[in-house]
Amino acid sequence: MSAEVRRLTLPLTDATVQALHAGDEVLLTGTLITGRDRACAHLHRLLADGEALPVDLADQLLYFVGPAPAPPGMAIGSAGPTTSARMNPFMPALLEAGLRGMIGKGFIGEEVKRALERRPAVYFGAVGGTGALLAQTITSTEVLAFPELRGEAVFRLELAAFPAVVLHDSHGGDLYERTYGSVAAAGQAGVAHNE
Amino acid sequence: MRTLHTDRISETVAELCLQANRSLNPDMRQALRAAGDAERSPLAARTLDRILENADVAERASLPMCQDTGLVVVFAEVGQSLLLEGTSLQEAVDGGVRAAYTSGHLRASVSADPLDRGNSGDNTPAVVHASVVPGDGLRLRLLAKGGGCENMSDFRMLTPFQGTQGVADFVVETAERAGPNACPPMVVGVGVGGSFEQSALLAKRSLLREVGAASAVAHAAELERDILDRLNASGIGPQGYGGATTALAVHVELAACHVASLPVSVNIECHAHRHKEVAL
Structure with a gap:
């Protein structure tokens, strides 16, 4: 691993978030929360209804993951990122409610990007399909909300040097746009169209 | 009997x-290693290394x-x-x-x-x-x-006169639009011809071929090379982080079809590409 990888402690502060730029490689240590399709939809509905949330979003990173069951002796099973775009409809409200960003893979919507910049917050990518490797950097888990969703519940995870890359920063920088420009723009249009 | x-x-x-789920096939390992050696982008090379390291950890720890x-x-x-x-x-x-x-x-x-x-x-x-x-x-x-790559798959009825060029353009457009959502480097399965449903099955079944083994049909093999070159020139790279490895292989399967039709299915597969087979 190269020397320019930055070690960050969670939860992230405003200053740390603003110092991050698209393409930065980081190692994350500390706690975050998880959620994917159904958990994000539940949280979004509770916010829309003005009800109390079962989990505090303030300054938390949200990791889009539905881990595999933990084998004996491990804190968690394979636990890589799922496709972020499916959570687009929920993210502006969840960011406004206090999140400092999320970890996932793939494109995010324009509305989500603008919400990241307003907050400010950051979108990290982890390498999709490397759940076995990423699980080695997760040292403990605890269910925080929606246990009935099993693997899709909201967990608190404790990370030790979890590798990630900044995909969209709080200043509008976007790794995908930079690496393949017009192809990325077409892709995002396509993803939006598919939803 | x-x-x-x-x-x-x-x-x-x-x-x-x-x-x-636990053991990456030798053909995928070989293709990923060769791609990593050829990558000039350090982030792309590191990403390919991580994918191979993940396969080692999965095998050793019996994890998916x-x-x-x-x-x-x-x-x-x-x-x-x-x-x-x-x-x-x-x-x-x-x-x-x-x-x-x-x-x-x-x-x-x-x-x-x-x-x-x-x-x-x-x-x-x-x-x-x-x-x-x-x-x-x-x-x-x-x-x-996997669901992420399957979600980025697509089907289109082309007209016969759109021909080889039309097929190549549709496959490239579909794979580029999938980009990082499909966990590249991908394997792209393409079914050309057949009926509506047969086309999708051809695309799926093509994924079972040894990764990178060319079609036995000369013009299908040429189409595979053309699409692969275009995808790897797109700059998308491993995980969409940029680089020369967007796809490891393109597999095209052909079938006879109606004189009025040119169905094309694109079934996208991620770099984990989990497949095994056995004869009983």
């Missing part, structure tokens, strides 16, 4: 599910490579002189899937009903495509297909 008890099928399917342990798709080639004793083929396959996913720490990733979204709890049912072939053997070819 040879007789085979379906318990054998269940046991075999269970073993194939575990192996497919990816938490999305997939929807199981089985192509069963059943000899017409083989008598299956026991349950139905579907039940036999599902029995194997159930055993592997509940005891092997694999994630249950199947919604029993596509609209109410309740989880079936044991990753069943599998998708079974059976064909009857000469002989008394049984060949099981199994894929554990």
Whole structure:
């Protein structure tokens, strides 16, 4: 691993978030929360209804993951990122409610990007399909909300040097746009169209 | 006539599910290693290294490579002189899937009903495509297909005059639009011709070919090379982080079709590409 990888402690502060730029490689240590399709939809509905949330979003990173069951002796099973775009409809409200960003893979919507910049917050990518490797950097888990969703519940995870890359920063920088420009723009249009 | 008890099928399917999820095939390892050696972008090279390291960890720790342990798709080639004793083929396959996913720490990733979204709890049912072939053997070819890449797959009815160029353009457009959502570097399965449903099956089945082995049909092989070159020139790279490795292989399968039609299906596969096969 190269020397320019930055070690960050969670939860992230405003200053740390603003110092991050698209393409930065980081190692994350500390706690975050998880959620994917159904958990994000539940949280979004509770916010829309003005009800109390079962989990505090303030300054938390949200990791889009539905881990595999933990084998004996491990804190968690394979636990890589799922496709972020499916959570687009929920993210502006969840960011406004206090999140400092999320970890996932793939494109995010324009509305989500603008919400990241307003907050400010950051979108990290982890390498999709490397759940076995990423699980080695997760040292403990605890269910925080929606246990009935099993693997899709909201967990608190404790990370030790979890590798990630900044995909969209709080200043509008976007790794995908930079690496393949017009192809990325077409892709995002396509993803939006598919939803 | 040879007789085979379906318990054998269940046991075999269970073993194939575990192996497919935990052990990356040698052809994929080789393709990833070669791509990493050729990458000039340090982030792309590191990303490919991580993918290979992940495969090592998964194998060593008996963990699935990816938490999305997939929807199981089985192509069963059943000899017409083989008598299956026991349950139905579907039940036999599902029995194997159930055993592997509940005891092997694999994630249950199947919604029993596509609209109410309740989880079936044991990753069943599998998708079974059976064909009857000469002989008394049984060949099981199994894929554990991830959702992220499957979601980026697509189908289009082209007109016959759009021809080879039209096919290439549609495949490139589909794979580029998939980009990072499909966990590149990808394997791109393409079905050209056939009927509406046959086209999709061709695309899926093409994924079972050894990665990078060219089509035996000269103009299909040329189409494969053309699409692969265009995808790897796109700059998308591993995980969309930029680089020269967007796809490891493009597999094109052809079938006869109606004079009015040119159906094209694109089935995208991620770098975990979990498939195993066995003959019983």
